[in-house]
Amino acid sequence: MNSKTQKIIINLEDSKYLNWKLCLRNKLKNLKSSNIEIDCKNLDLSCTEISDIISIVNQSNCKVISFYSSSSKTIVSSQSLGYKSQFILENDSYENLKTKEKDLTVSKTNFHQGTVRSGEYLESPGDLLILGDVNPGAKVSAEGNIIIWGRLLGIAHAGNKGNSKATISALHFRPVQLRIAKKVARGPKEKPQLGLAEQARIDSEVIIISPLENT
Incomplete structure (x- = not known):
């Protein structure tokens, strides 16, 4: 070679x-x-x-x-x-996630591959990792953290059973509404910086959004 x-x-x-x-x-x-x-x-x-x-x-x-x-x-x-x-799923080799089933539960993390479209609702009993976009009109919810490998344009609710330490992360952060535990916030008005992954979390009793690398 x-x-x-x-x-x-x-x-x-x-x-x-x-x-x-x-x-x-x-x-x-x-x-x-x-x-x-x-x-x-x-x-x-x-x-x-x-x-x-x-x-x-x-x-x-x-x-x-x-x-x-x-x-x-x-x-x-x-x-x-x-x-x-x-x-890569734990204890797995270099195997493309696309060969897996659409929804998997491994180590309390639920994996969803594909876009969550308007009118759809996706819920996870643990952490939720989405390999795709969450479109306007769609809602995703999890007892733990939510990680979106794509655009968050709809509604996301992390820590839906009261976990105030849960977080919401996305590659493109422009949600309609954010919820963490019992706290609610509207999405930011300003456009997110291109190529900057961001994360929402509760700090001093309010939901804040910051670059993922600083969290």
Whole structure:
């Protein structure tokens, strides 16, 4: 295989190293002009940390082409920066989620693939991860957190059984209404910054929205 098109998978979780940055730098030492797929395992990485990975890989004259992770936060962070990202179910190999059933419940997280359309209602007894958009007129609700790998344009209710620590995250944050536990807020009037994943949470008894990397 031509070294210029060589594809290498780097696992960031390796017990031989103190942290993922040392692990990544060590594994890049002998790689040049390679396309790199980053396996983040269950590491929860922010947009800033994903940017650090890109920078470290670029310094080795390599290029990141995609990310794998079983952490929804890492997937949202990498996707918001424009990188191909694949959510991996725990104890699963690199298997495309599209081959799975439309709705799965694994480790108390409900996965829904596809757009939630106007008039539709989606509810989860645990966390809810949506691989698609939530359109205006649609409502999604969960006892735990809600993570939307797409646009939130409808209504989202996290912590619907009273969990005030629940959060709502999305790649494009323009909801009609937000609810967390018993708190209610209307969506922001200003347009969200392009490519910036955001998260809503309760702080000082009110719902606030902030960039995902700062939460």
